[in-house]
Every structure is written in structure tokens, then in C-alpha cells.
Amino acid sequence: MASKENDYNLKIADFGLASFITKGEFLFLRCGSPGYVAPELLEDKGYYSKADIFSAGIILYVMLTGRPAFPGSNIHEILLKNKKGEVQFPPKYWDKISPDAKDLVIKMLHKDPR
Numbered sequence: 001m002a003s004k005e006n007d008y009n010l011k012i013a014d015f016g017l018a019s020f021i022t023k024g025e026f027l028f029l030r031c032g033s034p035g036y037v038a039p040e041l042l043e044d045k046g047y048y049s050k051a052d053i054f055s056a057g058i059i060l061y062v063m064l065t066g067r068p069a070f071p072g073s074n075i076h077e078i079l080l081k082n083k084k085g086e087v088q089f090p091p092k093y094w095d096k097i098s099p100d101a102k103d104l105v106i107k108m109l110h111k112d113p114r
Contacts, residue, residue: 021048021049026046026047026048027046027047027048027049027051028044028046028047030042030044032055034070034075034078034079034082035058035068035069035070035072035078035079035081035082036055036058036059036082037051037054037055037082038050038051038052038053038054038055038085038113039054039082039083039084039085039111040113042079042082042083043083047113048113050113051113053108053113054108054109054110054113056108057104057105057107057108057109058109060101060104060105060108061087061105061109064097064101064105065093065094065097066093067093069087069088069109070082070087085109085111086111087106087109089102089106
């Protein structure tokens with residue numbers, strides 16, 4: 001049960017834009033929060049469901065470090081970094097994270113969804 005004393009129950013849900021797709025079908029709806037969307041969504045070339053892996057990787061990055069993967073002072077700056085997909089791993093935050101956890105995040109945030 002969720003409470004102020006128990007912050008271990010994590011629930012991620014937002015199915016307002018969920019879609020059924022067939023294998024190999026591209027999606028084109030540009031949606032998502034700045035800093036969390038996969039770079040291919042910001043390129044308007046179509047994307048696969050694998051874009052969700054990138055977003056989950058961003059959530060994991062934030063959970064592990066308490067910091068955004070694409071810091072910025074405004075939405076334009078955040079989206080520009082987000083589109084480039086160049087995630088930084090500052091030692092200040094990542095030195096205490098296990099190599100396996102960091103490796104998982106790196107793989108989830110690979111810019112090429114293939």
C-alpha cells in the first residue's frame with residue numbers, strides 16, 4: 001500500500017496514447033514528455049514500440065541518480081539534448097551505481113532502436 005512511509009511501490013501508467021500495432025508498423029504520433037521521449041520520436045520519421053525501452057531507461061536513470069538524463073534550463077534546451085540522445089554519466093552520480101545497473105541503462109538508452 002502506498003504511503004509516506006513506504007516509497008518502494010513504483011507504478012508507471014499512462015495509457016492515454018497507447019496503440020495496437022502490427023509487427024513492422026511505424027508509429028508517427030509525436031507524444032511524450034521532454035527529456036523522456038526516444039530521439040526517433042523527435043525526428044518525425046516514424047518509430048517502433050522499442051521507443052518505450054528508451055523511455056523506461058530514462059526513468060531508470062532518474063530513479064538511480066535522482067537527476068534528469070537531459071538537464072536544461074528550458075524545454076528547447078532539454079529537447080535538443082533529448083533529440084541528440086547523448087546521455088552523460090557524471091561520476092558524481094554514477095560512482096555509487098553498480099556497473100551492471102549502469103550497463104543496463106546504457107543499453108536501454110542506445111540511440112539506435114535496432
